[in-house]
Amino acid sequence: MSSAPASVEALAAGLRQVGYLPGSRTALVSHLAVQLGKPVLVEGPAGVGKTELAKALATLLDRELVRLQCYEGLDEAKALYEWNYRKQLLRIQAQSAGEGTAGWDAVQDDVFGEEFLLERPLLRAIASEKPVVLLIDEIDKTDQEFEAMLLELLSDFQITIPELGRVEATTQPVVLLTSNNARELTEALKRRCLYLWLDYPELDRELEIVRERVPGLSATIARRLVEVVAEIRALDLKKPPSIAESIDWARALLLLGADDLDQEVFRDTLSVLVKHRTDLDLVAERVGLRLPARAGSGD
Amino acid sequence: MAAAPHGPTGPGPRQLRQAAIHAAARPDGVPGGFAGQLVVFCEELRGEGLAVGTSELLDATVALDAVAWSRREDVRETLAATLAKSPDARRVFDLVFDRFFFRAAEAEAVRRSSTDGEVAAKLADELAGDAQGDGEAHEAGEQQGGDPLDLDAVREAIARAIAEGASGRMADLAALAIGSVGGAVTDTGVVGVDVQRIRRALELRTDPDPQAPEDDPRREGLPREGIREFEQHLRHELERRRIERLGELPPARPLNQLDRALPTSAGQSLAEIHRVVRQLKRRLNTQGQELRGHRRRTQVDLRATMRASLQTGGVPVVVKERAVRPRRPEIFVLCDVSTSVTSASLFFLSVLHALHDAFRKMRSFVFVERISEVTELFEREREFEKVSQAIGRDAGVADVTGYTDYGRVWREFLEQTEDDLHPRSTVIVLGDARTNGRDPAEAAFAAIAERAGRTFWLNPEPALYWDYGDSVISRYAGHCEVHECWTADQLEGFVAALTGSGPAPEPPRPHRPGR
Numbered sequence: 001m002s003s004a005p006a007s008v009e010a011l012a013a014g015l016r017q018v019g020y021l022p023g024s025r026t027a028l029v030s031h032l033a034v035q036l037g038k039p040v041l042v043e044g045p046a047g048v049g050k051t052e053l054a055k056a057l058a059t060l061l062d063r064e065l066v067r068l069q070c071y072e073g074l075d076e077a078k079a080l081y082e083w084n085y086r087k088q089l090l091r092i093q094a095q096s097a098g099e100g101t102a103g104w105d106a107v108q109d110d111v112f113g114e115e116f117l118l119e120r121p122l123l124r125a126i127a128s129e130k131p132v133v134l135l136i137d138e139i140d141k142t143d144q145e146f147e148a149m150l151l152e153l154l155s156d157f158q159i160t161i162p163e164l165g166r167v168e169a170t171t172q173p174v175v176l177l178t179s180n181n182a183r184e185l186t187e188a189l190k191r192r193c194l195y196l197w198l199d200y201p202e203l204d205r206e207l208e209i210v211r212e213r214v215p216g217l218s219a220t221i222a223r224r225l226v227e228v229v230a231e232i233r234a235l236d237l238k239k240p241p242s243i244a245e246s247i248d249w250a251r252a253l254l255l256l257g258a259d260d261l262d263q264e265v266f267r268d269t270l271s272v273l274v275k276h277r278t279d280l281d282l283v284a285e286r287v288g289l290r291l292p293a294r295a296g297s298g299d
Numbered sequence: 300m301a302a303a304p305h306g307p308t309g310p311g312p313r314q315l316r317q318a319a320i321h322a323a324a325r326p327d328g329v330p331g332g333f334a335g336q337l338v339v340f341c342e343e344l345r346g347e348g349l350a351v352g353t354s355e356l357l358d359a360t361v362a363l364d365a366v367a368w369s370r371r372e373d374v375r376e377t378l379a380a381t382l383a384k385s386p387d388a389r390r391v392f393d394l395v396f397d398r399f400f401f402r403a404a405e406a407e408a409v410r411r412s413s414t415d416g417e418v419a420a421k422l423a424d425e426l427a428g429d430a431q432g433d434g435e436a437h438e439a440g441e442q443q444g445g446d447p448l449d450l451d452a453v454r455e456a457i458a459r460a461i462a463e464g465a466s467g468r469m470a471d472l473a474a475l476a477i478g479s480v481g482g483a484v485t486d487t488g489v490v491g492v493d494v495q496r497i498r499r500a501l502e503l504r505t506d507p508d509p510q511a512p513e514d515d516p517r518r519e520g521l522p523r524e525g526i527r528e529f530e531q532h533l534r535h536e537l538e539r540r541r542i543e544r545l546g547e548l549p550p551a552r553p554l555n556q557l558d559r560a561l562p563t564s565a566g567q568s569l570a571e572i573h574r575v576v577r578q579l580k581r582r583l584n585t586q587g588q589e590l591r592g593h594r595r596r597t598q599v600d601l602r603a604t605m606r607a608s609l610q611t612g613g614v615p616v617v618v619k620e621r622a623v624r625p626r627r628p629e630i631f632v633l634c635d636v637s638t639s640v641t642s643a644s645l646f647f648l649s650v651l652h653a654l655h656d657a658f659r660k661m662r663s664f665v666f667v668e669r670i671s672e673v674t675e676l677f678e679r680e681r682e683f684e685k686v687s688q689a690i691g692r693d694a695g696v697a698d699v700t701g702y703t704d705y706g707r708v709w710r711e712f713l714e715q716t717e718d719d720l721h722p723r724s725t726v727i728v729l730g731d732a733r734t735n736g737r738d739p740a741e742a743a744f745a746a747i748a749e750r751a752g753r754t755f756w757l758n759p760e761p762a763l764y765w766d767y768g769d770s771v772i773s774r775y776a777g778h779c780e781v782h783e784c785w786t787a788d789q790l791e792g793f794v795a796a797l798t799g800s801g802p803a804p805e806p807p808r809p810h811r812p813g814r
Contacts, residue, residue, distance in 0.1 A: 008366060024376070028373055028377065029376070031366070032362050032366070032377060036361055041384070043385075043386075088609070092609065092613060093613075108609070187350060190384040191354055193384070194362070194381060196380060197386055197389060
């Protein structure tokens with residue numbers, strides 16, 4: 001295992017180095033996950049850096065990131081493994097063309113070898129020689145049946161393949177599951193995981209994140225930007241802007257060369273931040289009108 | 300914490316836990332040292348309704364090993380990560396954590412028979428204190444040290460601390476406030492009452508005060524959360540003083556419903572209903588398996604056939620067929636949201652919400668005078684609060700008079716679902732069957748019941764009131780199963796009836812007044 005940071009502070013510093021600014025809670029739970037080898041269930045609104053956390057951890061620990069994007073109807077064949085039956089057929093045909101009836105037993109054993117196995121993300125994470133970071137993204141999109149299937153993997157890090165037997169992890173992967181809380185996950189799954197609730201960051205941390213991601217933006221405008229975003233989040237919107245959207249907005253402002261946030265700039269770039277028709281109206285009315293009318297015309 | 304060895308003759312673990320929670324400081328404390336304390340802590344969490352299993356307890360113990368104990372925030376977060384697995388659980392966890400370690404600190408102080416408040420305060424701070432840095436708190440404390448008995452100055456300092464959300468300073472000021480108001484407010488012995496009195500004496504209000512000076516935060520009104528937090532500090536401080544005075548811990552009480560409830564107030568029962576509905580789904584899925592055995596149109600599974608043919612040298616001797624997927628139950632729910640069921644509609648909506656969580660093939664309607672389909676709304680919105688707001692606001696319920704018109708509802712429902720209703724579907728009506736004197740239109744309801752496989756009616760009124768006034772539940776009872784249902788327990792009863800084996804039981808006859 002490449003050197004895992006020994007303390008929470010070291011891990012937090014490491015995450016900062018790779019461009020992820022963790023809250024204290026995030027750093028602590030990540031530390032626990034790495035030290036204890038327990039999966040982490042990360043919940044929170046969309047766009048607060050759940051997936052980014054997995055990427056950052058992978059970079060920090062110098063491990064490969066194996067990602068399984070979940071969706072409705074995801075099944076074992078796409079998540080675990082599948083037999084490459086085309087190749088199996090070819091093998092059989094090649095065999096029978098070459099040697100006739102001879103060697104049937106050999107073929108039979110042969111076609112259920114690892115050579116004919118198509119590894120899907122979960123099996124890949126388990127069977128990998130080097131330890132990996134496994135990200136199971138948006139687990140709430142799957143059925144409960146799929147969740148149940150994950151249980152063996154999450155508690156024992158092993159997968160049972162009927163034809164081959166049990167595949168056990170030789171190395172301990174760091175597992176992150178993310179959920180947007182679209183449905184309640186089962187108790188059984190939760191029991192096997194550590195729990196981390198990621199929320200929108202406080203003002204200062206968000207400022208730091210925006211500065212980190214969009215270094216070109218001036219300090220004053222970045223400050224104004226996160227203040228406005230915080231104000232918008234306080235409104236009752238269908239979809240409050242996430243960190244990702246703050247960053248996009250910062251980039252847009254940088255691109256436009258805006259030197260202050262006035263009403264005009266705000267109106268022009270609002271669609272970067274807010275993506276519902278009704279929300280747009282609400283934000284324009286409640287936040288937009290409070291901004292200075294023109295840059296430079298005084299606050 | 301004193302570590303006493305487990306003796307074979309000692310009291311059982313259950314009694315020990317109970318004793319540790321409820322008894323005033325026992326001279327020997329809780330056995331098992333920190334692990335023992337952790338068990339007691341988990342027991343308290345369980346007492347507040349959190350599902351904390353032994354595996355979680357073990358996780359917490361192992362996890363604590365991986366962090367430094369010197370930082371209380373780390374300990375708190377570690378325990379939370381392993382024990383509280385949803386935002387709701389986390390809210391309860393925080394409350395219990397504060398209470399538990401506050402009591403633990405006080406109990407320790409009492410045990411050492413130290414009546415010195417400072418020791419207790421120090422211990423409590425060590426164990427449970429606030430998230431915000433204490434450095435700030437000390438500074439602030441010294442700043443305020445000037446003239447502690449000038450009530451106006453104290454008022455202003457508190458208002459400022461609340462407005463700025465500085466919780467470290469608030470904790471210090473709470474002690475100061477009790478001291479300075481103490482003369483004016485007599486100690487009633489009931490902490491809640493005292494808190495309110497002190498709050499009133501301090502004139503902490505959320506509404507703006509135009510007479511306040513220019514830069515005073517009270518001019519704008521104080522944030523509600525801030526005041527609540529300050530009250531929390533007051534409460535702690537008062538409890539601490541009381542323990543100090545009496546020399547023993549008061550008995551622990553479960554959390555106040557108000558403290559733990561969600562902002563939506565349907566919180567706890569919501570979780571309960573979700574649990575029951577999950578159970579309903581499981582039962583519906585497994586039930587009727589024997590009926591599904593008939594193979595109707597089966598398809599040849601080419602891949603499986605190929606694979607089977609490997610055993611016969613590539614000749615497909617055994618033809619494999621695709622398994623017939625069990626059909627998921629289809630559910631139609633009709634939910635009354637008129638004024639006569641206002642108190643119950645929150646319950647109904649949460650049932651509906653939970654059903655949507657569990658079933659994908661489901662259509663739901665709300666009705667007053669006419670019906671309106673809200674399936675999409677439930678699919679789009681996850682948060683219960685938003686759903687109920689949206690339904691109240693713009694679900695498109697043509698609510699002219701606010702009175703239910705069942706006849707119209709049945710006809711519109713039939714119209715909208717005509718193609719989908721079939722003998723496999725289940726129709727569930729949530730309503731009080733109060734027609735306001737209008738035509739109950741049982742014939743239309745009978746037509747629905749006939750088309751659907753099963754029809755259920757959940758009535759939120761106690762059975763005693765059925766058929767009194769304008770309730771016509773018995774007119775419908777002939778066509779469906781009627782259940783009295785206004786608590787999660789009764790919902791569970793309904794689930795049992797719904798999925799009970801054998802033919803549908805005779806619907807319970809509503810209590811009839813002598814006619």
